Amino acid sequence: MPSGDFQLAEPLNARRIVVAMSGGVDSSVVAALAAQTGAETIGVTLQLYDHGEAVGRAGSCCAGRDIRDARAVCDKLGIAHYVFDHASSFRETVIDDFADEYLAGRTPIPCVKCNMGPKFTDLFALARDLGADCLATGHYVQRVIGRAGPELHRGADPARDQSYFLFATTAAQLDYLRFPLGGMPKARVRELAAEIGLGVAAKPDSQDICFVPDRDYAGLVKKLRPEADTRGDIVDETGRKLGEHRGLIHFTVGQRRGLEIGGTPEPLYVVRLDAARREVVVGPKSALAVRAARIDGLNWLGAGYDAASDGPMSVKVRSLAKPVPARIEGDRVLFEMPEYGVAPGQAAVLYSGERVLGGGWIRETERAELIAN
The missing domain is CATH 2.30.30.280 (Adenine nucleotide alpha hydrolases-like domains)
Structure with missing residues (x-):
């Protein structure tokens, strides 16, 4: 079995890897790949909201069923599995923010906020406390060693690429992270799960935001912020x-x-x-046509951007959109051609070819006819 992204300098049997486990097929295969390297492997699942509410909610990444699935995979692989309660942190940094953004007339991306908080902050601290040399996740992105260190690149399978949601990753986090699935198509991941005999091999992918049942975003926001109605x-x-x-x-x-x-x-x-x-x-x-968007919290990942060596810049303003030619001027992203459906609250993620340069949060847009050519 391939060892994926686990290329460690010291003997693997002297290393320890923590795997972020959601109970799905992706993170389960990551745990199997980690265990195959010979390193001590520990599966960690964050309980991000009340179990009682989650039980029976199929397709939710933090549901009680998914925690049981993660534990069953770890038992199958013969590795340790720990569950940590981070519901309070998740409520404050993700769920409350989700409601407040909608209340302010913006369209939030809770998965990015989750990566910035519980996953790539809380899990980092847990992994280091456990003495791990790296934290592995099931994201479909690639970590490539470039001229100035680790770089974040798009996943090899365009249909599964999740780089848009990881634009806020820091250089220190990227140095510690591993993404074993980034070079694989999803079909191969399921094949590996079946070959290993994992019970989650045919488990459906999660389609919804984990804390929003039945995609009823408005219903959740109304519950949290009654004035939103x-x-x-x-x-x-x-x-x-x-x-x-x-x-x-x-x-x-x-x-x-x-x-x-x-x-x-x-x-x-x-x-x-x-x-x-x-x-x-x-x-x-x-x-709806805009030629520029003002962004907050611009995060440059890695060595920054040099047009002479990196080539043209492009930007994605929605997770399912294709990158379009653009450039950065201060806190503004200027599109080469008018772009449609640019919504405050979403992210503008910058690319140079396959490499993720970074990105920021869209706060306001400027109409196409108001921008000088």
Whole structure:
């Protein structure tokens, strides 16, 4: 069996690897690859919210069933498995932030906040406390040693690449992380799981945010922030009232469905959300075109960016979008061509070819016609 990304300087039987285990097939195969190296391998699962709420919630990465699956895999492999309760930290750094972002009219990405907090901060501390030499995860990204040290690259399988969600990784974290699955297609990972005899080999992938049952984001936000369900007006870009909405939490930039406005000469889309006025501002598709986005918390990963040696820069503004040509000027990302559906609260992730340069949080956008060529 291949040892994947585990290339350690000292004899493997003198090393210790901690594996972040969610109970799914990906992290289970990572644990198996780690154990195959001869290193002492420890599986760690973070309990991120109440077990009672999670039981029976299929496809949730932190559910009670998934913790049991992770433990069963560790038993099969003959390695230790620990569960740590980090529900309080997860509530504060991920769930509360998720609700507050929607309340502010932004579209959050809780998976990034989870990586920045419980996974790549809390788990790091746990792994070091356990004396591990590295922390391995099941993310589909690649860690490549470049001219100035470790670099983060996109996963080899474009359909599985998760680099967008790891833009906030620090250089110190990347030095400690390992991603054994980054060079594999998902089909091969399932084959490995079946060859090893892991019970999770055919387990479905998680499709939802782990703490949101049935994708009812609005329902969760209303539970946490009752004021989020306040009604307001749907207006055009001149401020003319076209209708009413039942809460900003039901809308995001670029959305067309759910507006329930008829009699317009062309389809209308959500152009922006004005939380202060509780207004959903709508317009034609052309109104969604932006040429720049202002970003906060810009994180440069690795040696930075040198156009002469690294080549053209590109940016992704949604996890499923393709990278498009762009450049950075201060705190602004300028797109070479107008980009659509750029939503505050999402991330602008910067690439140079396959390498992740870093990224930041989109706070506001600038309309295409307002930017000088």
